[in-house]
Amino acid sequence: MGFSTTGLHPSLIDAVTEQGYTEPTPIQAATIPAILAGQDIMAGAQTGTGKTAAFALPILQMLSQAPIAGTGRRAIRALVLTPTRELAQQVYKSFVDYGKHSPLQTALVYGGASVNTQMAALAGDVDILVATPGRLLDLIGRGAADLSRVQHLVFDEADRMLDMGFIDEIRRILKPIPAVRQTLLFSATFDAEIFDLSKSLLTNPTLIEVDARNTVASQVEQMVYAVDADRKRELLSYLIGSKNWHQVLVFTRTKQGADELASEMCKDGLKTQSIHGDKSQGARERALEAFREGAIRVLVATDVAARGLDIDQLAYVVNYELPYNAEDYIHRIGRTGRAGGSGIAISLLSPAENYLLEEIETILDSRLPQQWLPGYEPDPTKEVKRPRNASKGAQKKRARERALGQKPGKKPGQQQGRGRR
Incomplete structure (x- = not known):
């Protein structure tokens, strides 16, 4: 079974193939069609299972096919929140690699790097923003990040964001984001805190778990x-x-x-x-x-x-x-x-x-x-x-x-x- 069974556009399949992948992983096979169908998703995904592509590929497809509202500078339509700089860089690279055949622009913001450089990047056309919560709040406060037209919101490694105490930042980031949106929550572990968070973020979410909850790779x-x-x-x-x-x-x-x-x-x-x-x-x-x-x-x-x-x-x-x-x-x-x-x-x-x-x-x-x-x-x-x-x-x-x-x-x-x- 190749990526063609997931409903992805041939140009995205070509980009995936160029990265050396010919078959979707279980989390990709289960998640990509559901995301393309517009569902909110709560997915249990271990690191190393291909979870980044599981949300990056369908988001790239939906944004490419959706008309851009208004004129002038393009607005941020997809926001991916990650707990750390390293993960943000990894996710950003995946969007760039998979979106190489599309005109979509991805920006990356995180702490520890020049805020002026990041403000300059956000002043141009940005369709997808990958960010850590702290730096994003800083940029919102400076008036540099407009989230009023976000259509797709992703929480990557949500359990880690909770462990690191980002819940207050998350609530503040949500305020300017439209209530009507698609929300995707990925977490390697599930506990009561994650389920409580999901109730306030997602609407009738589809729960996807390709492995037993809170397990490690069998290999x-x-x-x-x-x-x-x-x-x-x-x-x-x-x-x-x-x-x-x-x-x-x-x-x-x-x-x-x-x-x-x-x-x-x-x-x-x-x-x-x-x-x-x-x-x-x-x-x-x-x-x-x-x-x-x-x-x-x-x-x-x-x-x-x-x-x-x-x-x-x-x-x-x-x-x-x-x-x-x-x-x-x-x-x-x-x-x-x-x-x-x-x-x-x-x-x-x-x-x-x-x-x-x-x-x-x-x-x-x-x-x-x-x-x-x-x-x-x-x-x-x-x-x-x-x-x-x-x-x-x-x-x-x-x-x-x-x-x-x-x-x-x-x-x-x-x-x-x-x-x-």
Whole structure:
């Protein structure tokens, strides 16, 4: 089955083919016809499943076929909101690549870049705007962004926008946008907050889920190594060196932790750089490009900095520290196993993080058996100190369970002994 079955115009199919894609992914096959039919969509889509093309292609087609109202400068008719700069850049590139055979113009605005340059871009013809919430609000306040004729509104990675506290910005951005519009909401995870948000944004939405909710790609092998916290770096360098891994993406919880780990791994002889929110946009882009080209072997990132990273054939993702938010685990390991490829997701588990693993297993509805390497076994005589925010994580877990109608602590449909998904 090719893209012709989705109802796309031949010129768009040609553009997709030029990018190397001949068959739609499941999310594209399910979503593109519904969007072309004008439906509001609430779609569950993991990273690496082709979700950007799932909304970019039909939007390009509908805008190309719709008459442009009025005269003079063309107005913004499609708005795509993303949580991070990296994801915004990725989405923008997709619109440009897929729309190369059309006269439609796409603009990109995000924080950390020249606001004057972005204002100049918006002063010209812009049909599609890809934006992060904070910078877009700034431009609206300056009178540089007119959203009064938006016909298509997309929330990409809506769960991440909520996690990052953008709900107030979203409400303010919605005020100048017409109530009569098509709204598309894409999220890798669904919880009570997402459903509450959808009720205020979408009209009679079609729910599309091509995989079980809150799952990871089946091609990703998930492995957990139990190890003392103070030996994690040693074990990580050993795994990368002994197994000759290249292009390894490592996640830490904090910016300082990312910098410190990158520095120590360089001392181990592994070319490593870190990216996080305190680094300039230019520094982050240079580090990412060096990682893509193989000039550096390991990239250490925080969750926010890694959103939107699009790296072909990334085989290894390592959770140096488990995230406090269990849904972040899905986003992290979604960096590998993309577009049908295979990947390995390693989690280095200290005794104090066991409660975090339990929360991850709850949303996965799967057990992740622990193992250890000889010589790196956790020391049973060491005192385990539970982090101060452990109670916060437990409270969030219980609140999520109550919102979903579950009994606290219960893992519905739990299956024992499953280590891979």
